[in-house]
Amino acid sequence: MSVTASSWHAAAQILRRDLTLAFRRPGEWLQPVAFFFIVTLLFPLALDPELSHLRRLAPAALWVAAMLSSVLAIDFLFREDGRDGTLEQFALSGQSFAWLLLAKTAAHWVLTGVPLALAAPFAAIALGAPADAIPGVLASLLLGSVSLSLIGAIGAGLTLGLRRGGALLSLLVLPLAVPTLIFGARATELSIHGESMAGPMYLLAALSVFGVTVAPLAAAAAVRISLE
Amino acid sequence: MLRGLSLRLAEGQALQLLWPNGAGKTSLLRAVAGLIPVEDGQLLWRGNRIEDDRAAFCADLAFLGHDLALKGDLTAAENLHFSVSLRRRLAGGEIKAALDEVGLGTRADALVRQMSAGQQRRVALARLGLWGARLWLLDEPAANLDAAGQAVVVAALARHLAAGGCALISTHQPLDLSASVNRLWRDPKEAA
16 A cells, blocks of 8 residues: 655654654753853863963863763653653554664764864864864764764663663763774874874774764664563 | 563454463563564464564554553644654654544644643554554554443454454453454463
């Protein structure tokens, strides 16, 4: 009687729905960005405001703040859909469960990773980075946040069944995100110094590809357990 | 845990589980849907083992659990559009017709969080019809519904059964279906 929906069509529906929902309640995705701003702006207050010192610390400050804010944001990824039965329906939709969770993670990246990357150049300038570094800072956070979102999806899946999974989530996710932190901070540092950041960017890209391959399967297995 | 169960559903037939609270009605429905693993025994759908082709079984399956899987910040029509589009392409006007059938034709553009619990359940019922699945697994489909709402459930089920579908329903109040398509199962220790 009807044409079954292709997996691309289903993924597009999830993206559209999650973006519509986020548009109707912007607090959820604005909070992590505001958090990111505040954490990075605490550094100049706590350190001595000598510009060269700040500039040396800028990559570390940006990336630690980005990681913390992405952990804060990842808690929203599956929680509501798990509570209201939507994930159950995903599992029974006949589409690949991992694929649908990847689509959800992609929507989440658009809502949290992209705003974070867009906010980062402002924070970088506040930390004394030169204007030339803006494209590099933007690019490194854009790419790094992909793998942060994917790693977060595994953690969010594992802690879905817990009533208050926030603290455990950060214990699970932060160690896994260490490679992203190392290469991301290095890429940002190189761009602030005006050098080529190709090396760490390739490694960040490799981490993202690895994440896209593995994280949806791991997240799907974890979410299935919590649905039982 | 449930053990020693055997049941068979024929085309056009509904089986209502009227087991006492805590006897495992919800667990049975979730196990049939594949949300809970079955330790032993087998589940067949149209003669084939379900685990051999889960996607085909899911395409034939509509599950309505305690949680309605509706988003409060989307309208009734948007909710339906989303959950049906995961499974199949929608034709224009289908959603409007489905909402009319459950008596919510005028509320299509209302946000679900502004609806009463009973109206939300009606939205979920409209979704069942739109999915076009052959097997309905319904967990307390008439909860929160007034007499008119229960009539909507019964009418939707009657249409579904007349079209050759079948339904496994957990309920504590038997739904008033015509006797020829209806079986009641009151105690898990008896045979279905």
